[in-house]
Amino acid sequence: MDPIITIQLSEVIGTIFYTFLGVLLMGLCWWLINKMTHFSVVKEIEEDQNTALAVLIGSVFLSLAIIISSVILSS
Template identity: 55%
Template sequence: MEYLAAVQLAEMISTVIYTFVGVALMGVVWKVIDWLTPFPIMKEIEQDQNMALAVLIGLLFVSISIIIAAVIVS
């Protein structure tokens, strides 16, 4: 019984650690995208109401998060 508790605790700790790793990687990806674009993304989305750019960035984050999750799981 102690073995099962230790395994569950190890799984929870690794889940928390990998969650922070995934969030950190998403932050790095956001900084790289912001650095590579020749215009300020936040200004385009917030002030100019560029909905197409907002959808594009959202879908980009979804695809990157799927890739990060696949790498973490494997």
């Protein structure tokens, strides 16, 4: 017999809410990074090929994702 998989509506709504919250926090972090630097981050990464800055920005977003996911799992 196949087990019946049940999906609760509250779990779906919670997942959608936390997804949008995480994306919003990532966007806010990107906006803050752009406002706090005195140079164009996108220009440095794309045109000037600044690999160190790209790695730094990537690690910031990865650490934010880990923090957001741990907060979601703790609730």
